[in-house]
Amino acid sequence: MPEKRDIEINSRADTIGLMDLDVRPYPVTPPPSYEEVKSTYERRKALEFCDWAEDNLRFEKRYEKDETLTGLTVLDIGLWRLGHKFCASLFGEAGAEVVSIEPPAGDPLRKLTPFGREEYFLQNKESGEKCGMEFVNETVNTYCVTLDVETAEGREIYKKMAANVDVLIDGMPPGYMDDLGIGYRQLKELNPRMVYVWMGMMGQWGPWKDKQSKFGQWMMEPFASAANSWIHNTGLAQDLLPRGKGGDPTRPAIWLADYVAGAQGFLNALAALYWRDEQGGTGQMIEVSGAEALLDILDFDITWYGFNSSIKSRTGGWDACLNQYAWNPCKDGYMMIGGQTDKLWYNIGFCLERDDPQFGRLIHEDPLLKEMAARNALHALIKTYTLTARWLRDTNRVEAETKLLEYQVAAGPVLYIDEVCEFPHFKYRPWVYVHETDYGPLLIASSPASYQLRAPFRCKWMGRDIGYDNYEIYLRWTGMTQSAVTAMKQKGVI
Amino acid sequence: MCDIIWCKKEVNGKPCDTINYLDPYYFWNWEGTINCAECGTVYYIHMIQGFMYRGPEERDGEKPDTSPIYADKPYDGYSSYRPGVNGRTRPFQCTPRKELLGVADMVKFSIRGRPVRGWRPQPPSAGLAGSHGFKWDIAKLSPEVWEEYQKKLAAGEVKDW
Amino acid sequence: MAQDPRVTRMEELPGPKSKGEMEEFKMPYEEYCKKLFDIGKEHTKPRPLKGIRWLSCTMYIFTPHAVANLAELGAEVIKLEIPRMGEPMRHTSPFNEVYLYPFSDMRPTTGTGLGYTNANPNKYFITIDYHIPEMREVFYSLVKKSDGMTELYRPGTLDKWKMSYRYLSEINPRFIYVWGGGFGYGPKIFGGSYDILGQAHAGLASITGMHEFMGGHCSKCTNWVIDWQSGNLISCAIMAAIHHRRKTGLGTMIEFSQVQVPTRMLGHTTTMYGKFGIVRQRWGNWDTQLAVHGIILCGKSDFPDAENPQDKYDARYVMVSAFQDRDFKELCDITGLKELYEKYKAHKDRVEGEAQVEIYGALERWAADKSRSEVAKFLTDAGLLAEPVRNDREVYESPHYRERGTVRWMEDPLFGDVLVHGGYSTGLMEKTPRRINWHWRPLGADNKKIYRDLLGFPLSKIEEWYKKAYI
Incomplete structure (x- = not known):
C-alpha cells in the first residue's frame, strides 16, 4: 500500500502529480497471464499455431529484430499540423534516419495543450523544457533541429541537407518553399533522386487550395474533413436529437485527415522509392492532401451520388449499409453489436430472445426482415435497433459482451480511454504500454505495425527539446563545426 | 412496458394491436405524449435512460407532442407505417433523397445520362466458369437501353458532368 | 579539350539548363504543379509497383483496401472469393438501394452493392474453395x-489447411504474408x-460526438x-516489408490488428490519462486545443427550396477558424463581439x-x-478562414476536385458510367x-x-471445377 499523504487542493494545479504513473502504476490490474490465454487457444484447438505466433510476432521482441528502412534519410519541414509529422514518424518507426526542421522558436504545436492548461505540459527531466503532449506523441524517432529558412544562410544550409536525402517531406503552405527558392523545382536539380512529398489540407493548386488568413493563420483540420463531406456524413440525425443539441453534422475528435494523409504520404513515397531503386527510376514530386486522402476512403459516397443523386445523410451510431452494425445506448454507456449475415444476425436474435422472448416474436417473424439486403432499409434499422436497445437498457456493457460472445457475435462496448487502457487484450499485447521518454515514463499507444516476424515498426524515443540534435545533425549532414553552428545560433539562423 | 407501445385500444370491437416503435436515441430521456400510428390514441410516457418511468397512459382528447417513427401490425402480416406518413408517423428528414425506396433502385443511366448497369435482370453474358472480358456489349445485350441511349444522345440529354 | 573562357555554356550555369526548363522556372508555382501532375495522362506513365503480384484473400473493407492501394499503384492483384456467394461486402448497399449487375450469371437478380466500392479496383477476381x-x-x-498475400480469416484457420506463413514460406521464402483482423x-x-x-473499443467513439451537456451521444464516423x-x-x-526484402x-x-489503430x-489522449488520470471526453464540433476553431450552426440553409433534404435542411454549417490572436480580434471586431476579445485576449484563456x-x-x-x-x-x-461544411453533391460539383482529377467519371469496362472518387488523387x-482501370468485376470474372x-x-x-463449385 502506498503511504497516505495529506493533500490540500485549491486549484487544478494542485492535482498535478497526484495521478502520475509512480503514484498509480499502470496497469491497475495485471494483464492476463499466458496460462489464462492458453486455455482460449486450446478451446479452439489452435494452440500450436498460436504459440508459434506468440513466439515469432511478440511485441516484446521488436528491438532485437532488424529494421526495414535503415540507410534511408528523410528530411521533414513543417509546422502546426500532424500530417507531415505522422508521415515522418512512420519513417522513423521503420528505421529511417529522420530529421525534422523547426524554426528557431519551435513548432507552435509544441505550445498546444488541452483547454490551454499549461499544467498539462510535459517537462523534459534533464533540461526542464516544456512541451505539449500532442507534439511529443506524434514525434517518434525523429531528430529535431532548428533552422530559419527565411534567412539566406538558412536556405544554404537547407540546400546542403536536401542535396543528399532520399525523401523530403514538405508540410509548409503551397508555394512557400518555392518562393524561397528551395522548393521541389529548385532542389530536384541538386538531388534528382529525391522523392519530394508535399502534405497539406486541400492541395498546392486548384480553386480550393490551402489558404491562410490575412494574418498568416494556417488552415488546419477539420477543414479537410469539412471539404469532402466527411463531417456532413457524421453525427446524429436531427430526427433523433434536436439540431443544435446533438443532432448535427459532427467532426471527428481527432485531426483525422492528418493521420490518413500521413499514412498515404508514407505509402506513396515508399512506392516511389521502389520504382526509383528497383526499376531504375528517378526522384519525383508527390502531393498528398488530407481532403483527398479522406475522399479516397469516403466509402462509396460520391459514386452513389453519380448513380441516383443520393447525398449521404448522417446516421449517428447506426450504419446505412449493414444491419446489425451499430451502437446503441445501454445501461452504463453504449454497446456495439455487429452481425450482418443470416447466421450472425439470427445469432444476435437468439441471444436477446433468452431475456426478451418478444424480440424473436417481433423481429424473426417479420417477413420484411428475413432477407439480408432488405434489412438495411431505414425503417428496418429503426425497428431492429429499437428492440435491441430495449434489451440493452437492462444490460450493462460487460454483461452484454459476455452474453453476445457466447453466440460468436462481434460485440464490444464503447470504451473510454481509462477502460481502453485496462482492457485485458490491450494490456496483453500490449497496445498501450509505459515507454520511458525524456519526459519521464509515459503511457503511449504502440505502433500497429510492431507485430512482425522480421522487421517490426517500433518507437525508440518520442519528443525532443527544440533543436536538441542541432550539433550532431549539422555536423554529420553538412559538416558544420560546433562553432559554426553556435555562430548561426547567435544570428538566429539555427 | 418498455420502448414500444403495443396499442390494445378497442377499435370497432377489435383490439388495435399496433406496435409503435420508440427509437432509442430520440426517446432515451423523454417526457410527453405520443399517438398510436393506427388508431390515433394519445399516450403519455416518461422515459428515463430508456426506462418507461411512467406510462403509457391514455390521454383522451390531448394533442400528441410527437408520433412514433415506425409502427407495424404483427397480426396483420406485419403491415406497417413507414416514417413520414402524415398524421401517423414522424417524418424522417435526414435522408439521402426525398423518398427512400428501401429496395434496389433500377437505374439504367447515370446522373449525366450515360448507361450504367444498375438494373436487373441482366441477360447471361459470362464465358467459361463465370469469366468476363473487358467489354460490355450493350447494343447486343440490352438493345432497348442502347436505343434509349441513342435517343438521349440525339436529344442532347447526355452531358459531360 | 580546353574551353574557351569567352564562351558561356548553359549547362555549367546554375539554374535552368534548357529553354524548356527556363520556362518551367518562370511559371507561377500553381501552374507548375498542375503541369507536373498532368491530370488525365496517368496511364501514359509507368506504374511504380510494376512486377509485384499480390493475392487478396480478403473480405469487407479493411483487408481488401490494404491490397487496393497496391493495385492502384500498379501491382497485379488477384482476389480470391468463395464460389457462388462472393464476399459479404458484395451484398452490402446503402439502405438496400444501389447495386451493379451482373453479380454472376448464376444469380441474375443479384447485384454487387456499392459497399464493394473503392476497396477492390483493378483486381482480378477468381473463385476458389x-x-x-x-x-x-x-x-x-x-x-x-x-x-505476397493478405488474408483475414480467424487465426489458425489457414494454418489448419496448411496455408499459413509457416507452410507458405517453405514454398516461397520471399513470400510476404499479412494477416489483418x-x-x-x-x-x-x-x-x-x-x-x-x-471505433468503439479503442477509444475513438468515446471522444467523437457532442458532449453530454450539449445533449449529445457518442457518434460513429459514418x-x-x-x-x-x-x-x-x-x-x-x-x-x-518489400523494401526489407530487397535487402x-x-x-x-x-x-495487423485494426482494433489498435x-x-x-x-494523439495525447492516452498519455494524458496515464500521467494526469484525466479521461478525455467528447467535445463536439469544437477543438480541445485551439479556439476559435470549430463548426457553427447558421440560422438559414443555403438551399431552402432544394428537393434533396440534405441540401434543404443541412446546408447550415460553417467551419470557422481564428485561433491566433490577431485573427480572433478581427473575428470579434467584425461580428460585434468586441467584449469577447477583451475578455479572452490570450489563447490559453479562450480555449478553456x-x-x-x-x-x-x-x-x-x-x-x-x-445563411x-x-x-x-x-x-x-x-481575410479570415471559414469554409462551409460540404455535402456529396457539392463535392461532385467542386471545381477543385474536377481540376485535380480527384472526382471523375469513368467508363467501366463492364458496368458502364461510374463516378470515381478514390485512387487517383490519393497522393498525386x-x-x-x-x-483506376476498373471499379470491380463480377464474381469469378477472371x-x-x-x-x-x-x-x-x-x-x-476449369469447367469441371466450376461445375463442382470448387471455383
Whole structure:
C-alpha cells in the first residue's frame, strides 16, 4: 500500500502529480497471464499455431529484430499540423534516419495543450523544457533541429541537407518553399533522386487550395474533413436529437485527415522509392492532401451520388449499409453489436430472445426482415435497433459482451480511454504500454505495425527539446563545426 | 412496458394491436405524449435512460407532442407505417433523397445520362466458369437501353458532368 | 579539350539548363504543379509497383483496401472469393438501394452493392474453395508465382489447411504474408471485428460526438474510417516489408490488428490519462486545443427550396477558424463581439471550456439570421478562414476536385458510367501516378484468365471445377 499523504487542493494545479504513473502504476490490474490465454487457444484447438505466433510476432521482441528502412534519410519541414509529422514518424518507426526542421522558436504545436492548461505540459527531466503532449506523441524517432529558412544562410544550409536525402517531406503552405527558392523545382536539380512529398489540407493548386488568413493563420483540420463531406456524413440525425443539441453534422475528435494523409504520404513515397531503386527510376514530386486522402476512403459516397443523386445523410451510431452494425445506448454507456449475415444476425436474435422472448416474436417473424439486403432499409434499422436497445437498457456493457460472445457475435462496448487502457487484450499485447521518454515514463499507444516476424515498426524515443540534435545533425549532414553552428545560433539562423 | 407501445385500444370491437416503435436515441430521456400510428390514441410516457418511468397512459382528447417513427401490425402480416406518413408517423428528414425506396433502385443511366448497369435482370453474358472480358456489349445485350441511349444522345440529354 | 573562357555554356550555369526548363522556372508555382501532375495522362506513365503480384484473400473493407492501394499503384492483384456467394461486402448497399449487375450469371437478380466500392479496383477476381484439398494445391502454385498475400480469416484457420506463413514460406521464402483482423494473439484472439468495433473499443467513439451537456451521444464516423485507415497502414507495412526484402531476400509475416489503430491516432489522449488520470471526453464540433476553431450552426440553409433534404435542411454549417490572436480580434471586431476579445485576449484563456461555450454560443447567435454561405463569405472577405461544411453533391460539383482529377467519371469496362472518387488523387505522383482501370468485376470474372492464362490449367479442368463449385 502506498503511504497516505495529506493533500490540500485549491486549484487544478494542485492535482498535478497526484495521478502520475509512480503514484498509480499502470496497469491497475495485471494483464492476463499466458496460462489464462492458453486455455482460449486450446478451446479452439489452435494452440500450436498460436504459440508459434506468440513466439515469432511478440511485441516484446521488436528491438532485437532488424529494421526495414535503415540507410534511408528523410528530411521533414513543417509546422502546426500532424500530417507531415505522422508521415515522418512512420519513417522513423521503420528505421529511417529522420530529421525534422523547426524554426528557431519551435513548432507552435509544441505550445498546444488541452483547454490551454499549461499544467498539462510535459517537462523534459534533464533540461526542464516544456512541451505539449500532442507534439511529443506524434514525434517518434525523429531528430529535431532548428533552422530559419527565411534567412539566406538558412536556405544554404537547407540546400546542403536536401542535396543528399532520399525523401523530403514538405508540410509548409503551397508555394512557400518555392518562393524561397528551395522548393521541389529548385532542389530536384541538386538531388534528382529525391522523392519530394508535399502534405497539406486541400492541395498546392486548384480553386480550393490551402489558404491562410490575412494574418498568416494556417488552415488546419477539420477543414479537410469539412471539404469532402466527411463531417456532413457524421453525427446524429436531427430526427433523433434536436439540431443544435446533438443532432448535427459532427467532426471527428481527432485531426483525422492528418493521420490518413500521413499514412498515404508514407505509402506513396515508399512506392516511389521502389520504382526509383528497383526499376531504375528517378526522384519525383508527390502531393498528398488530407481532403483527398479522406475522399479516397469516403466509402462509396460520391459514386452513389453519380448513380441516383443520393447525398449521404448522417446516421449517428447506426450504419446505412449493414444491419446489425451499430451502437446503441445501454445501461452504463453504449454497446456495439455487429452481425450482418443470416447466421450472425439470427445469432444476435437468439441471444436477446433468452431475456426478451418478444424480440424473436417481433423481429424473426417479420417477413420484411428475413432477407439480408432488405434489412438495411431505414425503417428496418429503426425497428431492429429499437428492440435491441430495449434489451440493452437492462444490460450493462460487460454483461452484454459476455452474453453476445457466447453466440460468436462481434460485440464490444464503447470504451473510454481509462477502460481502453485496462482492457485485458490491450494490456496483453500490449497496445498501450509505459515507454520511458525524456519526459519521464509515459503511457503511449504502440505502433500497429510492431507485430512482425522480421522487421517490426517500433518507437525508440518520442519528443525532443527544440533543436536538441542541432550539433550532431549539422555536423554529420553538412559538416558544420560546433562553432559554426553556435555562430548561426547567435544570428538566429539555427 | 418498455420502448414500444403495443396499442390494445378497442377499435370497432377489435383490439388495435399496433406496435409503435420508440427509437432509442430520440426517446432515451423523454417526457410527453405520443399517438398510436393506427388508431390515433394519445399516450403519455416518461422515459428515463430508456426506462418507461411512467406510462403509457391514455390521454383522451390531448394533442400528441410527437408520433412514433415506425409502427407495424404483427397480426396483420406485419403491415406497417413507414416514417413520414402524415398524421401517423414522424417524418424522417435526414435522408439521402426525398423518398427512400428501401429496395434496389433500377437505374439504367447515370446522373449525366450515360448507361450504367444498375438494373436487373441482366441477360447471361459470362464465358467459361463465370469469366468476363473487358467489354460490355450493350447494343447486343440490352438493345432497348442502347436505343434509349441513342435517343438521349440525339436529344442532347447526355452531358459531360 | 580546353574551353574557351569567352564562351558561356548553359549547362555549367546554375539554374535552368534548357529553354524548356527556363520556362518551367518562370511559371507561377500553381501552374507548375498542375503541369507536373498532368491530370488525365496517368496511364501514359509507368506504374511504380510494376512486377509485384499480390493475392487478396480478403473480405469487407479493411483487408481488401490494404491490397487496393497496391493495385492502384500498379501491382497485379488477384482476389480470391468463395464460389457462388462472393464476399459479404458484395451484398452490402446503402439502405438496400444501389447495386451493379451482373453479380454472376448464376444469380441474375443479384447485384454487387456499392459497399464493394473503392476497396477492390483493378483486381482480378477468381473463385476458389480452400476446403477442397485439390484446390489448395492450385493455391500453392499461385503462391509460388506471387510476392505476397493478405488474408483475414480467424487465426489458425489457414494454418489448419496448411496455408499459413509457416507452410507458405517453405514454398516461397520471399513470400510476404499479412494477416489483418481485429485482435491477433492474446485473450480476444478469436473475437470478430468490424470497423465499428474498432471505433468503439479503442477509444475513438468515446471522444467523437457532442458532449453530454450539449445533449449529445457518442457518434460513429459514418464512413468506415478504421477499416480504411487500418488498410492504409497495412499497405505501409507491406511496402516497408518489400523494401526489407530487397535487402535480405526474405519474406515475412505481418500480424495487423485494426482494433489498435484508433488508439494510435488518439494523439495525447492516452498519455494524458496515464500521467494526469484525466479521461478525455467528447467535445463536439469544437477543438480541445485551439479556439476559435470549430463548426457553427447558421440560422438559414443555403438551399431552402432544394428537393434533396440534405441540401434543404443541412446546408447550415460553417467551419470557422481564428485561433491566433490577431485573427480572433478581427473575428470579434467584425461580428460585434468586441467584449469577447477583451475578455479572452490570450489563447490559453479562450480555449478553456467555459470560454469556448460562451464564444461559440455568441457566434451562433450572430449567425442566427444568416445563411451558411453568407457567414462563410463575410468571414473570408474579411481575410479570415471559414469554409462551409460540404455535402456529396457539392463535392461532385467542386471545381477543385474536377481540376485535380480527384472526382471523375469513368467508363467501366463492364458496368458502364461510374463516378470515381478514390485512387487517383490519393497522393498525386508526378512520374508514377496511381490509377483506376476498373471499379470491380463480377464474381469469378477472371477464372479463365488466371487458371488458364497464368497457371496453365486446361479449360476442361476449369469447367469441371466450376461445375463442382470448387471455383
